[in-house]
Amino acid sequence: MLNFIKKWFGSPNSPKPPVEVQWPVKDISIGQVRKAAAAFLKEKPEGIPFSVLIKDDHEIDYTFLTPYLKAIPRQTYYMSRETYEIFEDRNFAKTIDKIQRAVDDYVDMEGKFPIQDGNPEMKICYMKLRSYLNDTPSFETYLTADENLITWRKPILQ
Structure with missing residues (x-):
């Protein structure tokens, strides 16, 4: 600084x-x-x-x-350094960053997003990320449609 x-x-x-x-x-x-x-x-x-x-x-x-x-x-x-979301819990911010980096690595290697097949909410499939994450997160994450970033907020489908 x-x-x-x-x-x-x-x-x-x-x-x-x-x-x-x-x-x-x-x-x-x-x-x-x-x-x-x-x-x-x-x-x-x-x-x-x-x-x-x-x-x-x-x-x-x-x-x-x-x-x-x-x-x-x-x-x-x-x-979060990766998504710039603000949280009350430091570990939550760190976990969001780990998941986002895992998603980015997965996309670089596989050429597609690690979402559950046919899921309209764009829910991240942690099974697809098992090679990129040390632990399975205790909460669900979703891919945002506009920025291809993850979020913990469940999207509202219209």
Whole structure:
């Protein structure tokens, strides 16, 4: 993170870092954090990756979200590095990343998605991923139609 800030100060065209403000610590819902992350994604300066929000342990770095939240969340939230979904559980974020990498590896090797045959919900078939995952996840995941990313949210069929 320090190198990231140093780069800002190194170039006259670089964006300015967030203004140092003493934000209060408050109870902030996961929905509010998701909205703040979406606003940051929409307004972030070019050249700054969205992944700047994710610490090494998947915890969210609120440095860039506090201007949207007007506070520092009392709760700790975590973000998947692969899908950018936000969770209350670090292990859930890590597991989502493992599944997404397994799906990507499967697609690279097999040339198709590891979904259950004939499943209109695009449910991921963990049996097809057994060579790519060490453990079978305890929850179901689905392939999103628009981005080919996985999600734990069951799609609503119309």
